[in-house]
Amino acid sequence: MKKVIRSPLFYMGDKYKLINQLINFFPKKINNFYEPFVGGGSVFLNIKAKKYYLNDLDKNLILLHNFLISSSNNSKKFFRDLEKVITHYRLSRSFLEDIVPRSLKNKYKKTYYAKFNKESYTQLKNDFNNSKKKDYLKLYILLIYGFNRILRFNLKNEFNLPVGNVDLNKNTEKALNDYFIAIKNKKINFSNSTYSNFLKKMNFSKNDFIYCDPPYLITSGEYNKFWNESDEIELLSILDNLNKKKIKWALSNVTEYRGKKNNILLDWSKKYKVNKIKSNYISFNDNSIKNFKEVLITNATR
Ligand SMILES: C[S@@+](CC[C@H](N)C(=O)[O-])C[C@H]1O[C@@H](n2cnc3c(N)ncnc32)[C@H](O)[C@@H]1O
Known part of the structure; x- marks a missing residue:
């Protein structure tokens, strides 16, 4: 296999x-x-x-691929910037450390990520939607912490997914690293x-x-x-x-x-x-x- x-x-x-x-x-x-x-x-x-x-x-999907491809040239910077945004918004970050309080985990056994991230996620979503120059790192983070990880926009081209019960974990980090390595040696042409x-x-x-x-x-x-x-x-x-x-x-x-x-x-x-x-x-x-x-x-x- x-x-x-x-x-x-x-x-x-x-x-x-x-x-x-x-x-x-x-x-x-x-x-x-x-x-x-x-x-x-x-x-x-x-x-x-x-x-x-x-x-x-899907225009936004292609823009995200292009953003990840350009980030692959400097993956260290990508992860530094990623950490900065996640820390700034106080989102959970299990790929680095567990910051969700035990009391919240006990109270909401199956949904504590959603409870913990809800407010920060909404703030991040508003900031992304309100800025003229789109920040695709923010969009990527919204996708990863979003409900069922769906890239969903409304007719006004606003990202409109609610928070999900997920966060940026080791699997996400691995998938990012694998993507960066895999595309390095590929000649790729994206179109929309x-x-x-x-x-x-x-x-x-x-x-x-x-x-x-x-x-x-x-x-x-x-x-x-x-x-x-x-x-x-x-x-x-x-x-x-x-x-x-x-x-x-x-x-x-x-x-x-x-x-x-x-x-x-x-x-x-x-x-x-x-x-x-x-x-x-x-x-x-x-x-x-x-x-x-x-x-x-x-x-x-x-
Ligand atoms: C089943 S998904 C592809 C999933 C993909 N194989 C993967 O592994 O992620 C179908 C894709 O077709 C795109 N799509 C829908 N209508 C299309 C059209 N008329 N022309 C091009 N792409 C279209 C959707 O945006 C969606 O990303």
Whole structure:
């Protein structure tokens, strides 16, 4: 089993637990690797390629990736600045030390981080939203201490997640360090566009590979609001066209979920190889896994 790097964005629905299954179906040799729906980046971080072209529709997500990439040049400074902000706002910081009082832990056995951080988090959120020049370190901290770690903005482009029952712990610190090390040796190009515009701009050649992980039509998630049946149909037709041009791709998706079936996808997928993926998917709204079928559909061979 390959050691897997987890993205420090802890993105909802990230593929880090499934990487070892997915890469079994990816080509062995990849020249340029493309992700039109990169999300937190847990896939590209674990793929060896000469160049990486990564895209997502979420502007703030891409700005955060770019911020982390620029921070990787001086990770010591990044951690110094991180500590400064966390200390200034008096947020808990279990990656360094435990400052949550025992009395609070006893009173709120399962929610003491949320209780301890609530006021400071709100202050940090207000400061981030009210400043003209956006401080992406503050945004990163808001994400990490936020409820379910969702990058959620309202229509006024204000970050609007409530505090979560989490803090910056050793796992987060490790994920940050792993990300900084992993991207150092990668040639990465991030863009912020729709997947279709992104794919249109690319000149693919032999040994290139596109991995698509779009929002799933039949599940629920923060980013599903950007996705509907016509997006799904368009994506499948773009993949057909790429197949005609002998460009290799793979598509992650869910064919069945809580009694719902994605019939558009099921019909279309008959033309390609459909690999079952043993999934860890847990819905944001419901912790049970019922009638859940995840697949990786591909035209590529190893
Ligand atoms: C399932 S997530 C990808 C998760 C990713 N594989 C990971 O490991 O973190 C789907 C992503 O597609 C993005 N998205 C939604 N609609 C899009 C569109 N039309 N074009 C490009 N990206 C889109 C969302 O912002 C979200 O980040």
